[in-house]
Amino acid sequence: MAVKSQEERSIANEDDILDVRNSVKRVTALLNFSLVNQTKIISAASELARNTLEHGKGGKSIIQLVTEPERIGIRLIFEDTGPGIPDLARALEDGYSTGRGMGLGLGGAKRLMDDFDIESKENEGTRVTVTKWTEKN
């Protein structure tokens, strides 16, 4: 997989979540994702950006346009140096939240995207990487 272009955005407040969403939207439109898929990707980005802000105490997102021989996609990386997630399996369960959320962000983002990867270390931080692919046209 090759990264064709990338954009970095810090996530330090609620306005930044909107900026991340707008950047993501631009790339999904550029890649000609269907409206439904655009909505799914933007929603996943919104969930993960909010986690970075609320649970990770702020961090950044990297929005990448990635290519493979047969397909092209958008890859989103959300990174923070927050408290980390002690029990990843639990955090991925629908309805599990240590805050006052619905507990759907991680599981939901996983369902909405094609690839999902999460790394987390207690007291060091969390990195979530998600990708959605589309055929080259």
Add this chain to the structure above:
Amino acid sequence: MDRIPILKIGDVLLVTIQVDFHDRIAIALLEDLSEKIVDNSAKGVLIDISALEMVDSFMGRILGNISKTAKLLDCHCVLVGMQPAIAITITELGITLPGIYTALTAEDGMKLLTDMVKSKTNGKTSAKKQEAKWR
């Protein structure tokens, strides 16, 4: 501070959500709306989300809170104008919006509210009649 405007049409309050929900905007809306419901003895609230490009779990929770609060104030809440792509996405996300009534258009939403208010008033009168009979 940004605020979401609330319009009054007869017994109904109309809220059109165009801007992005922020925590503070959402809290302000909940407060403004609760006040207006009481001040106007509004029987219904129509929330138009046709301008939204997505609804995430944060917004879903806020919409749920608005609907619950309205209900406690004897007021029905109908959500209108959800884009099909959003309906598909929130279903996959797992957002269920329990207890929230929806209609496709603002017009349908108005009809639904009118019907709900009517049936409630009728229900109340018949309950009173029943009471009178038993006494």
